[in-house]
Amino acid sequence: MNITTYEHQTLKIGHTLNGHTITADHIEALQRFHAREPRYFSPIYRGVKFNQHVGVIHTAGITVEILPKIDRHTDDEQNWRDLLFGMLKAIGDLKVHAPTRAKVKTKKTDLLDLYFHWFLAETDYLFRRGLVKKYRQTQSQQKALKGRLDFPNHIRKNTVHKERFHVHHTVYDQNHRLHQILNATLDAIARTAGHSQQQAKALRQDMPDTAPLPRIDATTFDKITLNRKTKPYEQALGIARLILLSLHPDLSAGDTQSLALMFDMNTLWEKFVYKSLKKQETEEDFPYTVHAQQTKRFWENSTLRPDILLTPKATPASQTQNHERAQSENIILDTKWKNIDYGRPSSRDLQQTFAYKHYFQANQSALVYPHHNSESDDIKAVFHGQGKHGGLIRIAPSTDILEWEHTIAQQVQDWIRA
Structure with a gap:
């Protein structure tokens, strides 16, 4: 369920927005999210009250888009949505300066779908131009001695099979950190209900299989160094960073994920005025x-x-x-x-x-x-x-x-x- 509201407004049980009625389950899901991430709104009796943060929150089947608004008498959602997108692009916090591979329209598109669409467009572009291979070290059982013999494991595993060798060797393939991050992002989008879910699933099937990353945090991205061959990955990785670091596991709802792409309007306004003058x-x-x-x-x-x-x-x-x-x-x-x-x-x-x-x-x-x-x-x-x-x-x-x-x-x- 997708609904749109504004900063500093409240959502209460029984409210109807965008043709949807807010239920007790929706408020309960948002309050569970608040227990993990309390910055964006406050619980109130039978509802929640948003503060100066704007963006989008997705949790337990409900997607809430929070738009900026300074005129209480005007409810033109698209104007305020366009204004938010424009400010984010102008100051660079949208992480992509322009939709270079696909024409993305903001009409009736919330911030979550916009990020998803741009990530999918960038990843599809990388797939069509040819995914980069990289060298990596691995160990495996081989029928020919190549690389460095792992003598302890060779003795332990090949006492009977004399024709095999357990070796450390170098492979050149697509199973590396960049594709692990792209696949993790595709999996996250595929688990999130929305317009991009099916496209993410289809693209994930086309991507090469990679070993899962045991943990993804800011250091995962900070350690990445791009070169001439991997420079085209920069935008996709930038959006992936924002999406993956915004994920919050909803422990009470099985494998579902909660996600918040939120921006403080005070900071956004400050940066926008600064950038406007700097230009x-x-x-x-x-x-x-x-x-x-x-x-x-x-x-x-x-x-x-x-x-x-x-x-x-x-x-x-x-x-x-x-x-x-x-x-x-x-x-x-x-x-x-x-x-x-x-x-x-x-x-x-x-x-x-x-x-x-x-x-x-x-x-x-x-x-x-x-x-x-x-x-x-x-x-x-x-x-x-x-x-x-x-x-x-x-x-x-x-x-x-x-x-x-x-x-x-x-x-x-x-x-x-x-």
Whole structure:
């Protein structure tokens, strides 16, 4: 069963979404998942409540797609789905920069199926171009002496069969780490109900048999070194890493697997604003160098780390200025994935950006929010008693990602010049 909801919303027994009614079994399955992975939602009475994480969770026959949303009055699923896909692609967290082997459409496709489809397309591409063989060491019984004789095992196993030799030798075949990972991912997809299940099963039958990996974790992938021959495996392995490291065994449901591909919208928004500004850095009319999360210590082991720091680009004139004056021209941007309808940021957000401004000796600082109204005015004000400017930049989301990136950079510049 596939359902779609939004960040910070609740699912309760009896709710109907996408034509499906939430039952007690569905809520129980999600609460079992929460016991293993508590980051993405909280149990409530007869239901669950999601937080700022978005993406997709699959467990015990239910797939829940959680989309971002800042306008409570608009329920256009496809717009918010396209926005999420676009942001992930723009910052590189989708693990593939573009669907190079197949045209993948996001229409009515949740994040889980999108990842599965891209992995299957990449693996099918590798299979059709010819799978790579590699050398590996093995031991076996042979009728001819080749390689190095394993004398203890030879004596133990071949006392009767004098015509056999137990040897260590080198083979050149397709039973190696890269294909073991691909097969493990295909098996995981085949066990997950969805549109990609049958395709995964068919492709798995075409793949060579490989020895199962006893354990797959981050070090399994970190130890892989690709060369000229294995470079085409890079994208498939990148998606496989995300899928396999997101798997959670559902011990109460036999061999079924739970899977979560989830992203923190606060982090995603911060990275997206940073990437949008960074792309403009090479433009002549953009006078700043963009830095992400610069850190200063302010008390014992505590530090301050604003999301984005803009420093003026070096010019002949600026090189003659002293360091203190150059610092005073810095701009602090602190991103917040929140909807503030009436321009009323929380005191905590304002205090935070003021502290950043003070410790980084910046002249201006702004809180950068998404906003559903493209005609909303940004706000610039002076911190009382300080003579330094702070304010709000509110940016309307757009599914045209390139246009949205340009709008962010332009709106930030307009705010600074105001």
